[in-house]
Amino acid sequence: MIKEGIIGASGYAGCEVLRLLLMHPAVEVTGVGARSFLGKKVSDLYPSFYNVTDLTYTTDEEVIAGADVVFAGLPAGISEKYAKACVESGKKFIDLGADFRLEKEEDYIKWYGKAYEDKPLHEKQVYGLPEVHREEIKKASIIGNPGCYPTTVNLGLYPLLKHHLNAGTKVIIDSASGTTGAGKKLTEDTHFTKTNESYHPYKAGNHRHTPEMEQELSHMADEKIQVTFVPHLLPVNRGIVSTIYIPVKENLTLEEIHHIYTDTYKDEQFVRVLPLGMNADLKFVTYTNYCNISLHMDARDHTLIIASTIDNMVKGTAGQAIQNMNLMFGLKENTGLNFVGPSF
Amino acid sequence: MIKEGIIGASGYAGCEVLRLLLMHPAVEVTGVGARSFLGKKVSDLYPSFYNVTDLTYTTDEEVIAGADVVFAGLPAGISEKYAKACVESGKKFIDLGADFRLEKEEDYIKWYGKAYEDKPLHEKQVYGLPEVHREEIKKASIIGNPGCYPTTVNLGLYPLLKHHLNAGTKVIIDSASGTTGAGKKLTEDTHFTKTNESYHPYKAGNHRHTPEMEQELSHMADEKIQVTFVPHLLPVNRGIVSTIYIPVKENLTLEEIHHIYTDTYKDEQFVRVLPLGMNADLKFVTYTNYCNISLHMDARDHTLIIASTIDNMVKGTAGQAIQNMNLMFGLKENTGLNFVGPSF
Amino acid sequence: MIKEGIIGASGYAGCEVLRLLLMHPAVEVTGVGARSFLGKKVSDLYPSFYNVTDLTYTTDEEVIAGADVVFAGLPAGISEKYAKACVESGKKFIDLGADFRLEKEEDYIKWYGKAYEDKPLHEKQVYGLPEVHREEIKKASIIGNPGCYPTTVNLGLYPLLKHHLNAGTKVIIDSASGTTGAGKKLTEDTHFTKTNESYHPYKAGNHRHTPEMEQELSHMADEKIQVTFVPHLLPVNRGIVSTIYIPVKENLTLEEIHHIYTDTYKDEQFVRVLPLGMNADLKFVTYTNYCNISLHMDARDHTLIIASTIDNMVKGTAGQAIQNMNLMFGLKENTGLNFVGPSF
Amino acid sequence: MIKEGIIGASGYAGCEVLRLLLMHPAVEVTGVGARSFLGKKVSDLYPSFYNVTDLTYTTDEEVIAGADVVFAGLPAGISEKYAKACVESGKKFIDLGADFRLEKEEDYIKWYGKAYEDKPLHEKQVYGLPEVHREEIKKASIIGNPGCYPTTVNLGLYPLLKHHLNAGTKVIIDSASGTTGAGKKLTEDTHFTKTNESYHPYKAGNHRHTPEMEQELSHMADEKIQVTFVPHLLPVNRGIVSTIYIPVKENLTLEEIHHIYTDTYKDEQFVRVLPLGMNADLKFVTYTNYCNISLHMDARDHTLIIASTIDNMVKGTAGQAIQNMNLMFGLKENTGLNFVGPSF
Structure with missing residues (x-):
């Protein structure tokens, strides 16, 4: 059994990693860390775990000491020291946050307002999107687990950009996310009376x-891709739909593009390119590790419309992290992730 | 008292017109027509009207005979004969459907699969968006009441296009609508179990x-505007948010654009340009006749982002129709429309 | 114009009173008080009021000074001094909280943990349920506006108990309320992610x-009525349904009881006894001042089942308070309250 | 691998049985029957199954022929012939409907309007509530899988009635169910616009x-129990909460009753008696096979209040059916049912 630890475990991301790991056949969870809840049971915070596990929050240090792999659900800017501790003792580190996703420190400084403390550490980081970076992930010691929105966007554009079918480098991305994306913190904007019917x-x-997004899409396209991205808050618990607009080459039909997509993903269990005519709906991916993609075209001016949907807590966070962990430890990639989605 | 009739009155649009007219101080509803429900009370279909009105569905012909103005909530393609009957007898006709919105018959044929039966009648039609066509509306006998999505889009882009601040003619429009937009008909897609959490x-x-949209936007801009439009179904009852993406001239700041918007709408009660930093949220317009607009910019490449929101049943249908009716009959434009929106 | 002031105005109750008063034709709101938000605009807290009113929160003392009638949305235990100030200066006081509802101080001490500070003041209090206490309300200076749950229960049982049709004195009351009943305060239990699908x-x-409830029901019945009451939290914004179980006399049919109910309420605009076979549904009372009542029977042992539903913020709080105010100032009882309910 | 067939498989019950069986480690689904959808894929009706299974609806007869055990999701009144066919060929039959739940034909006639066609067959039926009838289930050939509401009620009252702690035989049961309980059929009442905020x-x-309920509760109590039962429709997809009111003996404290409950269920994985002070919430059982029970008391007159909650599609239908199947085939009772519930 692989020993799994979760630090920063009291938030939604850590909670979902724990939930999925408890159903995983090849691992045991050896510790959950949460400074603010030392000594509390997980089931005190999340009653779904009542009579399921007696795990109690301890310190992050204890968790790391007992684990082969550590999942970190920490706020931006504080993962480096934990990652370093893991790497130095031969453990694997999977960061659910943003600290190991960006290749250029200047991007991190610009968007997160802070420099890297340990630059060399970042040379070890691998962007944990298995469908694009599988081989590097297998050998990685530090994974930057992708953001939830970027997962939909990267998977949604990968076949197109990889095959250079785009007729421009500007992408409009209009996304909608359920409230779990906003986390456990109580806010005016996630008060039920406000969010409901909003x-x-x-x-x-x-x-x-x-x-x-721009980093990964530009890699795929071998040219600089410029994104304008607008997220929206949806009155549902789980799921993201990203609707992506990009001009494509004039000689391409929707059917041809659809064929390239299905071919690109033909060996990927967790990406489902829907038949033409269907609309990607978060309903049919929630509580699973799937990404569903539907393709549409405004044929009047060759604007391709890609709808890409995931469960933000599974393929967008915990499921993808476990998919990465499976790869890193030589397990079958889908181990513990074969959830059949509820239809209702 | 102005005598008001509603034909095709059993659907959601007719139901909402009736609801608002029953609270209007200067009119009386003299008839509601619905072939499929002859002799049934409105309150049999919509229990909210129980003990409020005893109105009973009659034939559309009876309704027209007794009215000064007729609102029509009919499916596409059958309003012409009713409009003609009204015009010939000096009555006003407000079409809640799409039959009198498009100026070019070729557009109607292309999108609705049908030619006009009475071409000359369409010379009398006026597009009923008061903030843009107020003076023509006052004199009109036939109003094509705007579609719900186009209302958000037209109001959202009017100041920009009128002042030629756009740096291109392609607009991406990503909209989300509550389920009342899908109407009364039972469908797989609006079954609660399906729509909820979807x-x-x-x-x-x-x-x-x-x-x-393209017709009206092109008029505003004095050049051909090309729209790619994608609607989404939201798990809420009421409200539309349209998020609109358009490139603007490089020398313009968001503050300058915001100033032009507030100035353009300074005398319009029903359009509220929100302070910079606020996000348009359908929550704060539902059950009112307001359109709220918020402005945002991806300053990295001068992409303006406009969020425009209405209650699809009020400013998007019944409220706007009554606003038009008020103008046509010389009433104060906001008569019967001063609803203060619920905050929850 | 009657001058209306609201103290403790920043909560949901005060917000809704303000919203309804702004649409009332015979009053003007002269002040809103909220210590924690001095100098802030109402529209800063509740964006629905943006461009509708410029009212700014001031002190409760200023509000009282400028008003003919004061509505108080204060926490339990601090209304007495404001009520006294009003009474002494000839103003009317309508308490939206619980401080003037209970006749027996011992009940207040038992359930609210606190004695009355000014006992004689409580001799002036009138329980503000117009359908039961109309004549006393007209002459009152202090109104204890009924609680939201008790409004459903009192109206639901009034015809039965008044006519002594009950066959026992024990009543089971199972209620469900939307989240506005829990107020503006952020709590774990009203975080969207928690409440939704809960x-x-x-x-x-x-x-x-x-x-x-026991106080009012016992008065109606002329005997001690014992209530077991269990409220539930519903994932909707507005509305309460109370399902009430009480044994009735064996010789009575459901039809006879229904006849007595319709007869009792035949002159009451705001209580609608539904035809037998219909089910009271909060859907058809929200955003109105109505109470809808449906009657059902488990005929096997003469258990009467009464479903009684209101909008907790209107008939359950602000609408009822304004109904009381109308009576106190000699206005027509329904002035400003003739909202036709939305069907969707 | 046990061969599992589902007949009447196109409805929600059959769909959920299929979903859970596809994740069960010891079985294979050999057929799904649905007359109205012959030749259609399951994933055509339920897109969650896209790329998960290629199962296609066939005839019920084919399904039975290939299976060791048959689950039936049929309307009331037509299961007998299928059950008989199974029994005669040594297969097991688990009826998800009501045809094999009632012991007395007179009850079936009274509530379902129809006599049994094959009386002797009903002598083989066993009521499939494992926590109460485990040993009989192990030997049964025909299981009447309990109704969703009765599952909450029977488990909620079992410890109390079994130990004769009740002080009367009348029980009030007030339940609320999500819309999956109403099934796949489109109805006015489950149209999203109607159900939402209702x-x-x-x-x-x-x-x-x-x-x-009365049959099972009376068995537990060894005396006739009389139920008044009122279900309500909740605007959520899944889950039932039953709030149960029953008088208890005067000398009992809530703590004592709680102790008896925890003791009664101490070896039951799927029944969780919550600590005193917690409220049973459907949120923490959905997507699992758990029944959560919380206990409360109106100590003023010894009315015990029991809140009992399940996922109506899992413990209320498909999960319980599989729990029964596991018992019938000598598998570990929780095989394929160890879902850790999502907290959000």
Whole structure:
């Protein structure tokens, strides 16, 4: 059994990693760390765990000491020292936050307002999107687990950009996310009375996931891709739909593009390119590790419309982290992730 | 008292017109027509009207005979004969559907699959967006009441295009609507178990409101505007948010654009340009006749982001129709429309 | 114009009173008081009021000085001094809280943990349920506006108990309320992610509205009525349904009881006894001042089942307070309250 | 691998059985029957199954022929012939509907309007509530899988009645269910626009689950228990909370009753008696096979209040059916049912 530890474990990301690991057949969870809840049971914070596990929050240091791999659900800017401790003692580190996703320190400084403390450490980081970086992930010691929005966008554009089918480098990305994306913290904007029967954009054109998207999309395209990204808050618990607009080459039909997409992902269990005519709906991916993609075209001017949807807590966070962990430890990639999605 | 009749009155649009007219101080509703429900009370279909009104569905012909003005909530393609009957007998006709919105018959044929039966009648039609066409509305006998999505888009782009601040003619419009937009008809997609905790695009790049938007936006801009429009279905009852993406001239700041917007709408009660930093949220317009607009910029490449929100049943349908009716009959434009929105 | 002031105005109750008063044709709101938000605009807290009113929170003392009638949305235990100040200067006082509802100080001490500071003041208090206490309300200077749950229960049982049709004195009351009942305060239990797709009882058998129900029901019945009351939190914004179980005399049919109910309320605009076969649904009373009542029977042992539903913020709080105010100032009882409910 | 067939498989119950069986480690699904959808893929009706299974609806007869055990999701009144076919060929039959739950034909006639066609067959039926009838289930060939509401009620009252702690035989049961309980059929009442922001009782005092509750509760108590049962429709997808009111003996404290409950269920994995002070919330059982129970008391007159909650599609239908199947085939009872519930 692989020994799994979770630090920064009291938030939603850590809670979901724990939930999925408890159903994983090849691992045991050896510790959960949360400074603010030392000595409290996980089930005190999350009653779903009542009579399921007696795990109690301890210190992050204790968790690291007992684990082969550490998942970190920490706020931006404080993962480096934990990653270093892991690497130095031969453990694997999977960061659920943003500290190991950006390749250029200047991007991190610009969007997170802070320099790297330990630059060399970042040379070890691998961007944990298995469908694009599988081989590097297998050998990695530090994973920057992708952001939830970028997961939809990167998977949604990968076949197109990899095959250079785009007719321009500007992408409009309009996303909507359920409230779990906003986390456990109580806010005016996630008070039920406010959120229910509500919908609105936030951080329009200015969200921190932008540089992560541009980095990965530019790699795929071998040219600089410019993103304008606007997320919206949806009155649902789980799920993201990103609707992506990009001009494509004039000689391409929607059917041809669809064929390239299905071919690109033909061996990927967790990416489902839907038949033409279907619409990607978060309903059919929640509580699973799938990314569903539907393709549409405004044929009047060759604007391709890609709808890409995931469960932000599974493929967007915990499921993808476990998919990475499976790869890093030589397990079958889908171990513990074969959830059949509820239809209702 | 102005005598008001509603035909095609059993659907959501007719129901909402009736609801608002029953609270209007200067009118009386003299008839509601619905072939399929002859003899049934409105309150049999909509229990909210129980003990409020005893109105009973009659034939559309009876309704027209007794009215000074007729609101029509009919499916596409059958309003012409009713409009003609009204015009010939000196009555006003306000079409809640799409039959009198498009100026070019070729657009109607392309998007609705049908030619006009009475071409000359369409010379009398006026596009009923008061903030843009107020003076023509006052004199009109036939109003094509704007579609719900186009109302958000037209109001959202009017100041920009009128002042030629755009740096291109392509607009991306990503909209989300509550389920009242899908009407009374039972469908798989609006079954509670399906819609709840769901979100998805539909008719991506191919929705019938596209030509209506392009017609009006091109008029404003004095040049051809090309729209790619993708609506989504939201798990809420009421409200639309349209997020609109358009490149603007490089020398313009967001503050300058905001100033032009507030100035353009300074005398309009029903359009509220929000202070910079606020996000348009359908929550704060539902059950009112307001359109709220917030402005944002991806300053990195001068992409303006406009969020425009209305209650699709009020400013998007019934409220706007009554605003038009008030203008046509010389009433104060806001009569019967001064609803203060619930905050929760 | 009657001058209306609201103190403790920053909470949901005060916000809703303000909203309804702004649409009332015979009053003007002269002040809103909220210590924690001095100098802030109402629209800063509640964006629905943006461009509708420029009212700014001041001190409660200033509000009282400028008003003919004062509505108080204060926490339990601090209304007395404001009520006294009003009474002494000939103003009317309508308490939206619980401080003037209970006749027996011992009940207040038991359920609120505190004695009355000014006992004689409580001799002036009138329980503000117009359908039961109309004549006393007209002459009152201090109104204890009923609790939201008790409003459903009192109206639901009034015809039965008044006519002594009950076959026992024990009543089971199972209620469900939308989240506005929990107010503006952020709590774990009203965080969207928690409340959405949730339902649970709270304070089962131990809610502070219990003595208020028992007091009023016992008056109606001329005998001691014993209530077991369990409220539940519903994932909706507005509305309460109380399902009430009480044994009735064996010789009575459901039809006979229904006849007595319709007869009792035949002159009451705001109480609608639904036809047999219909189910009271909060859907058809929200955003109105109506109470809808449906009657059902388990005929196997003569258990009457009464479902009684209101909008907790309107008939359950602000609408009822204004109904009381109308009576106190000799206005037509329904002035400003003729909202036709939205069907969707 | 045990061969599992599902007939009447196109409805919600059959769909959920299939979903859970596809994740079960010791079985294979050999067929799904649905007359109205012959030749259609399951994933055509339920897109969650896309790329998960290629199963196609066939005839019920084919399904039975290839299976060791048959789950039936049929409407009331037509299971007998399928059960008989199974029994005669040595297969097991688990009826998800109501045809094999009632012991007395007279109850079936009264509540379902129809006599049994094959009386002797019903001597083989076993009521499939494992926590109460485990040993009989192990040997059964025909299981009447409990109704969703009765599962909450039977588990909620079992310790109390078994130990004769009740002080009367009348029980009030007030339940609320998510919309999956209403099934796949499109109805006015489950149209999103109607259900959302709605709550109402239905079939008050007259629901078909009443005799099933009375049968089982009377067995537990060794005396006739009389139930008044009122279900309500909740605007959530999944989950039932039943709030149960019953008088208890005067000398008992809530702590003592709680102790008896925890003791009764100490070896039951799927029944969790919550600590005193917690409220049973459907949130913490959905997507699991748990039943959570919380206990409360109106100590003023010894009315015990029991809140009992399950996921109506899992412990209320498919999970319980699989729990029964596991018992019937000598598998570990929790095989394939160890879902850790999502906290959000």
